[in-house]
Amino acid sequence: MDIILFNTLGREKQVFKPIITGKAGLYTCGPTVYDYQHIGNFRTFLFEDFLKRILIYNGYDVTHIMNITDVGHLVSDGDEGEDKMEKGSARTGKTVWEIAEYYTKHFLEDAKALNIIPPTKYTKATDYINEQIDMIKCLDDKGYTYITSDGVYFDTSKLNDYGKLAKLDIEGLEEGSRIQFSTEKKNKTDFALWKFSPRNEKRQMEWESPWGKGFPGWHIECSAMSRKFLGDTFDIHCGGIDHIPIHHTNEIAQSEACTGKMFVHYWMHGAFLEEDSGKMSKSKGEFLRIETIIKKGYAPLDFRYLCLGTHYRKRLLFSWEILDQAKAAFSRLKLNVQQIRNDAKKNFDQRDASLPKEEKEKFTQAVNDDLNMPQAIAVLWGVIRNENLSSAEKKNLIDSFDRVLGLDLDKDNKTGDEIIPSEILEIVNERITAKKGKDFKKADELRGKLKDMGYEIVDKKDGAEVKKIRS
RNA sequence: GGCGACGUACCCAAGUGGCUUAAGGGGAAAGUCUGCAAAACUUUUAUUCAUCGGUUCGAAUCCGAUCGUCGCCUCCA
Numbered sequence: 329m330d331i332i333l334f335n336t337l338g339r340e341k342q343v344f345k346p347i348i349t350g351k352a353g354l355y356t357c358g359p360t361v362y363d364y365q366h367i368g369n370f371r372t373f374l375f376e377d378f379l380k381r382i383l384i385y386n387g388y389d390v391t392h393i394m395n396i397t398d399v400g401h402l403v404s405d406g407d408e409g410e411d412k413m414e415k416g417s418a419r420t421g422k423t424v425w426e427i428a429e430y431y432t433k434h435f436l437e438d439a440k441a442l443n444i445i446p447p448t449k450y451t452k453a454t455d456y457i458n459e460q461i462d463m464i465k466c467l468d469d470k471g472y473t474y475i476t477s478d479g480v481y482f483d484t485s486k487l488n489d490y491g492k493l494a495k496l497d498i499e500g501l502e503e504g505s506r507i508q509f510s511t512e513k514k515n516k517t518d519f520a521l522w523k524f525s526p527r528n529e530k531r532q533m534e535w536e537s538p539w540g541k542g543f544p545g546w547h548i549e550c551s552a553m554s555r556k557f558l559g560d561t562f563d564i565h566c567g568g569i570d571h572i573p574i575h576h577t578n579e580i581a582q583s584e585a586c587t588g589k590m591f592v593h594y595w596m597h598g599a600f601l602e603e604d605s606g607k608m609s610k611s612k613g614e615f616l617r618i619e620t621i622i623k624k625g626y627a628p629l630d631f632r633y634l635c636l637g638t639h640y641r642k643r644l645l646f647s648w649e650i651l652d653q654a655k656a657a658f659s660r661l662k663l664n665v666q667q668i669r670n671d672a673k674k675n676f677d678q679r680d681a682s683l684p685k686e687e688k689e690k691f692t693q694a695v696n697d698d699l700n701m702p703q704a705i706a707v708l709w710g711v712i713r714n715e716n717l718s719s720a721e722k723k724n725l726i727d728s729f730d731r732v733l734g735l736d737l738d739k740d741n742k743t744g745d746e747i748i749p750s751e752i753l754e755i756v757n758e759r760i761t762a763k764k765g766k767d768f769k770k771a772d773e774l775r776g777k778l779k780d781m782g783y784e785i786v787d788k789k790d791g792a793e794v795k796k797i798r799s
Numbered sequence: 800g801g802c803g804a805c806g807u808a809c810c811c812a813a814g815u816g817g818c819u820u821a822a823g824g825g826g827a828a829a830g831u832c833u834g835c836a837a838a839a840c841u842u843u844u845a846u847u848c849a850u851c852g853g854u855u856c857g858a859a860u861c862c863g864a865u866c867g868u869c870g871c872c873u874c875c876a
């Protein structure tokens with residue numbers, strides 16, 4: 329079955345045609361590790377995870393590269409201001425290298441908690457400085473660069489299709505309307521390939537180059553590293569929707585100017601997760617992290633389920649209410665699946681080994697249609713509620729679907745074993761005794777007492793279950 | 800100022816010309832179960848798709864206008 333993807337280049341759905349049959353080269357813009365990632369960042373990483381899982385589900389051998397930006401990303405994309413890493417260093421008193429390591433570690437942990445499949449390779453910008461310098465040399469040789477007092481710049485006027493991805497109306501851009509920009513730039517869309525270290529200042533991260541000591545501009549890392557691992561032209565490149573006008577536009581300019589070939593066939597961009605106040609932004613100071621939602625009593629996968637519920641190209645307004653809804657639905661889903669799983673173990677029949685074609689096809693059709701995950705979730709619920717399928721068939725379908733959904737439905741889900749204090753257990757036992765003696769008044773009192781102490785009691789056929797009440 | 804996206808039930812949300820007098824989930828209500836609860840399960844919950852016009856045999860889906868929300872052109876997924 330064909331996979332259909334919405335290509336930002338051309339703004340239309342297209343049938344995915346790989347460069348090499350059966351293989352897919354994928355590059356996704358990763359985090360800048362000067363701070364924690366917020367849940368908005370993870371919405372994009374989750375979208376990319378869904379995409380990759382769908383490619384794998386369809387039998388593709390995916391080579392996936394994700395960069396870790398640990399240098400060169402300036403406070404402003406207008407090539408002004410401080411390096412984000414150096415700024416973080418000044419704020420915390422740690423070295424930039426320590427900061428990068430610390431936030432990288434956190435990013436990896438969060439990604440793991442969300443069941444995001446790691447890329448084939450993470451590429452750190454500072455590990456590939458030579459490759460970046462080589463690419464700048466290539467551009468220099470071909471006459472696309474010029475030098476100013478603060479760096480080596482790319483002359484965008486040398487390309488006749490600059491801005492094709494973003495459909496930029498360059499005349500209409502109000503560059504510098506909100507910040508000062510270098511007066512030495514020849515065109516307002518020109519950008520830095522290499523920045524010189526300030527004369528009187530020693531940077532923690534700086535390297536020698538043919539043009540002088542300094543560090544690479546932000547955009548060049550993606551061009552250089554994707555080329556090294558995926559080649560001059562590759563299949564799919566993803567990122568947040570905000571990267572269309574500057575970052576990805578400049579990547580295309582650099583790469584295509586250097587190689588003379590088309591850079592990427594399919595560009596895909598995820599929409600934002602927003603708050604009441606608008607878009608989530610690290611520069612606003614406080615922001616929601618995976619850790620924040622865990623502290624509030626949600627599981628990381630509750631957030632994954634939430635993201636499955638809205639198409640990736642549609643903005644999603646975050647609220648605790650919708651996370652509650654996702655949590656409730658996901659928890660009911662897990663319960664249903666657990667019951668199906670138990671039932672399938674008990675009742676074997678000749679249909680056990682089969683994977684009902686119709687349902688499987690419906691699911692594949694949904695996910696292959698530009699990642700229609702909400703529709704895929706609807707198919708999943710349909711399977712669960714379908715009375716014509718045996719438990720074994722349902723189980724097989726669910727296991728298959730979960731290869732794309734990544735909700736851990738293929739695992740036995742047991743509610744976390746909480747440690748219940750012995751005094752609580754005593755009261756529980758007391759209540760069981762009271763119930764056996766049909767002293768329901770006392771039983772109800774004890775239930776009330778436990779509730780006041782923060783524990784909820786749920787009667788079962790033989791005994792009862794206690795749970796800590798989460799706020 | 801320029802560019803772009805979006806507006807579907809109480810909430811989230813799919814559908815983008817006939818298969819749909821609109822999926823799925825949350826919530827709510829009723830029922831089953833239970834000593835009572837809770838949970839679970841079953842059923843019900845939009846003749847209607849921001850508003851007003853137009854195109855069409857046929858529109859939530861196409862076109863135009865209006866209103867509203869938001870994003871980008873600073874950093875940003």
